[in-house]
Amino acid sequence: MPFTSNDSTTSSSPVLTRESLRPDCGNCFALCCTALGFSRSTDFAIDKPAGTPCQNLDSDFSCTIHDSLRPRGFRGCTVFDCFGAGQNVSQNLFHGISWKAEPETTKDMFGAFKVVRQLHEMLWYLTEATTRTFDPNTSNQANDLRTAIETAMDDPQQVLALDLGEMHTQVRSVLMGVSEEVRSSYLATGDDHLDAALVPGADLMGKEMISQSLCGADLRGAYLIATDLRGCDLSGADLLGADLRDARLEGADLSKALYLTQAQLNAAQGDARTLLPSDLESPPHWFNNR
Ligand code: SF4
Incomplete structure (x- = not known):
C-alpha cells in the first residue's frame, strides 16, 4: 500500500507520545522473544530462528532469566x-488475544510486529523533531507524518501491506532538515583536526575523545564502538543510528543530543554523572552489570 502524509485521513493530531513509545512488556505477548531471530554471538548465548519462542520464555510470556540476562550471555x-x-x-492490533490463544494469527502478528516496530521508531524521532525545530511549518510537517503513520496502523492487513520505503524517505527528509537547523545553532569549538573526523558514518571506533566539545557534530550513523566520550559535551550532536556499543559516556552531557534512543544508551557504558534527555534513563547495568 502506498504511503502519503497528504491523505485526507491525516487531518487529526497525533496521539502517541514519547512515553507511549516506551516498551511495556507486561502488555506484550513476548513478540521480541518470538518473532525475531538472533545468532549466537557476544550478545546472544544461543541461535534462535525468527518465529520461534526463545528457550528462556515462560508460559506467561515472561523471561525466566530476566534478572541475570547479561551474566547468562544475553546482553542483546x-x-x-x-x-x-x-x-x-498485542493490545490494539490484535485486541489482547495472543498468538497462543489463537495460533492462526501467529504469522500476521509476528509480521505486523516487525513493521510496527519500524513505524514506532519513526514516530520516536518525529516526535523529537516537532519539539527541536525552530520552524512551525516543519513542526506541522512532522506532526502530519506522525498522524499518517498512526492512521496506517489501524489494522493488521493494512500494516502488512505498507510501503515502508516511501515512508522512510519522507521521514528521513524531515529528520535531516531539523538536524541541520539544530546543529547550525551550535558553534563547533573543537580543533580542526578533530572536526574533520566528525562526519556522518565516521569510523571513530576506540578513539579517545575525552572531554571534547562535540556540540552540533553530525555523527549520524557514526561508528562510536568503544569510543571514549567521557566528559564530552554532545549538545545538538546528531546521533541518529550511531553505534554506541561499549562507548564510554561517564560524565558526558547527552541531555540535548539529537535523535538519541534508549537502545543506544543500553548498549553503552555510563554512570550517574552522565546527563540524559528527560525521557530516557540510565540502564541498570551502568550501576550493577545486570
Ligand atoms: S533470553 Fe529472555 S528476554 Fe531474551 S529473548 Fe529469551 S525470553 Fe526474551
Missing part, C-alpha cells in the same frame, strides 16, 4: 528496544 536482550510496538500490536 537488555539492549533491544521495540519503541512500544509490542504492546501496540
Whole structure:
C-alpha cells in the first residue's frame, strides 16, 4: 500500500507520545522473544530462528532469566528496544488475544510486529523533531507524518501491506532538515583536526575523545564502538543510528543530543554523572552489570 502524509485521513493530531513509545512488556505477548531471530554471538548465548519462542520464555510470556540476562550471555536482550510496538500490536492490533490463544494469527502478528516496530521508531524521532525545530511549518510537517503513520496502523492487513520505503524517505527528509537547523545553532569549538573526523558514518571506533566539545557534530550513523566520550559535551550532536556499543559516556552531557534512543544508551557504558534527555534513563547495568 502506498504511503502519503497528504491523505485526507491525516487531518487529526497525533496521539502517541514519547512515553507511549516506551516498551511495556507486561502488555506484550513476548513478540521480541518470538518473532525475531538472533545468532549466537557476544550478545546472544544461543541461535534462535525468527518465529520461534526463545528457550528462556515462560508460559506467561515472561523471561525466566530476566534478572541475570547479561551474566547468562544475553546482553542483546537488555539492549533491544521495540519503541512500544509490542504492546501496540498485542493490545490494539490484535485486541489482547495472543498468538497462543489463537495460533492462526501467529504469522500476521509476528509480521505486523516487525513493521510496527519500524513505524514506532519513526514516530520516536518525529516526535523529537516537532519539539527541536525552530520552524512551525516543519513542526506541522512532522506532526502530519506522525498522524499518517498512526492512521496506517489501524489494522493488521493494512500494516502488512505498507510501503515502508516511501515512508522512510519522507521521514528521513524531515529528520535531516531539523538536524541541520539544530546543529547550525551550535558553534563547533573543537580543533580542526578533530572536526574533520566528525562526519556522518565516521569510523571513530576506540578513539579517545575525552572531554571534547562535540556540540552540533553530525555523527549520524557514526561508528562510536568503544569510543571514549567521557566528559564530552554532545549538545545538538546528531546521533541518529550511531553505534554506541561499549562507548564510554561517564560524565558526558547527552541531555540535548539529537535523535538519541534508549537502545543506544543500553548498549553503552555510563554512570550517574552522565546527563540524559528527560525521557530516557540510565540502564541498570551502568550501576550493577545486570
Ligand atoms: S533470553 Fe529472555 S528476554 Fe531474551 S529473548 Fe529469551 S525470553 Fe526474551
